[in-house]
Amino acid sequence: MTAAQTNSALAEHINAFRAHFDSVILPLWMGRGFNDALGLPFESLDAATGQPLPVERYRAMACARQLYVYAEAPGASAGAHAERLFASLRRVFRDEAHGGWRYSVDAQGRPLDANQDLYTHAFIVFACAAYFRRSRSADARKLLLATAETIESRFRRADGLYHAAMSPDWRQPLRRPAQNPMMHLTEAYLAAAQVAEPALFATRLRGLAQAMSQSFLSAPTQCIAELPQGTPGNRLEPGHQFEWLSLVRESAEVFDGLDLVESLPRGVQWARRHGVDAGGVLAALDEHGAVLDDTRRVWAQTEYLRVLALLGDRAALTQALAAFRSRFLHAGGWYECLDGGGALVRADMPSTSPYHLATCLAALPAVV
Template structure:
């Protein structure tokens, strides 16, 4: 593709963004106000099929509830009924998932609402903190603040390992399961800490965030290529995911506190390497999983919509990136969005491999579009 000047591509990019944003507000969000909402449980179904019918529910996850709470909190004042839906999701988070005996929140409940997987995982608790921070910013209710504080307390007292990192999973009663730290939940914890700091001054959270990123650089960054591995260095069967590289890059680059940290420097230097290995130059598709070992390569070439969204969002913070942003937004629209919603995955050949639409995906689109809006502003 020939280079596109900023002045030439700005109107096209602005118009294209308006189009995908309307698709989001007019097609995707209503899926979760209507067919994707189980009114009896006051919870989102886990996924809808291509005909907008709920997949038969096997479980409901606290993480999915929290992601939808973020979604509707972000739409308050923009979409009719968003504030009421956010309030319902917040109540459901407490009613269905809070562990009154041991504290914290269960991973999931079954189709009838009874506790199912009662373990406590960092990924879930990070999203509860993330959602409550955004919701608290919109409603300023004391109860939301108290849940936000409770989640911070659980993270510090139960999950923290004392070296800046956090256990990925603990038993219901907080007993160790020897899970150790894992990259993905730690990334979402960093995101949740940033969300908390965006709505209030909190020196403890600021300190925890800096310590987390310092420890991530020591324990997860491959010293040769500068990419973040999914498991701590030295773990058996390790790999890295380009989508997570781009997601981390955005979080670090967009934060005045974290920009200039060692972790940020590594991901900044590794950006081109990640693109080279992890992005198909013709289609713009982001590959799911890559190996670094000698003779390694693509471990999983699945093309997931969330990784496309994270790559696009990361590009908005790269220098002289307008042509790339335009190209990737075109790729997202043409390859992942359709009149009835979105395609969750394509396979290595570019064929649609998943037609169901999970309730967790709109969070990625919402954060991506927020990044684009700030870029165009």
């Protein structure tokens, strides 16, 4: 295929993906995917029918991810939906008694899990940054800064890492530092730096990046592991290597000169070599490249597309995007998880996944 043919095919795939997102995904979560009575997105829809699955809980993180999606989407209806999501996030999930944010509420909107979760707090910051860019709401900026200060004063440890969860009253760490919450904290602080206190957030980001290199970097692979080095049963997720490189490369000036800048490209090369095959991106490997989890999750595929766009590998991106559209997208939405042979593993569509589709799409136009 010539360069012109590649560009033409790539543009066709990107346009089709975007059209699917705009015409299917966005209306779905403003319609059947949204509980008007509570003002919250349902946790999950049936992939075959698009109908809400039985409700057990609503999570603050899911609401925040949906807020990001609609704050970034064009059009007055998306803006109005983002405004409602922001109001619901504050009303339902803010923990006024202890500060911070409760993890979840039950089917009636009553507090369910009041633990203080770093992953959740990171997405509050991320979503508020997006909503502030959209609305210029002073409340969104204020909430972003207050939540970031809570993260620094309550979750951050002396070694520069962050507890993954704390008790509702902040007195007891519940979960040790883990890769995923700190990656999304990096994402959140990068978004925050675009709208408030850029020098302050840059300092925090550099400290976080150095702590990740010191505690989570797998020396043989140069990948970032899911848990600190030396933890029994540790694993490497190829999708997270792609996600980390996208974050660091998109804000290269913040991370200039840090160890992570040197290690991440090598980790991505290792992940592409061992963690991607004809069926897509695998879920998890060990340090020797042995498969620990053969599931193909939709988010990992979108992160692979995103990093290919960032690296400017148009041939690989065209091929991967064509495969992604044929395997993971369908007329009513998407398939969340497939096995290596393409069989459906998970038959629901979680409200958290449109965020991954949106961040992927935001990376794609630059390559056309």
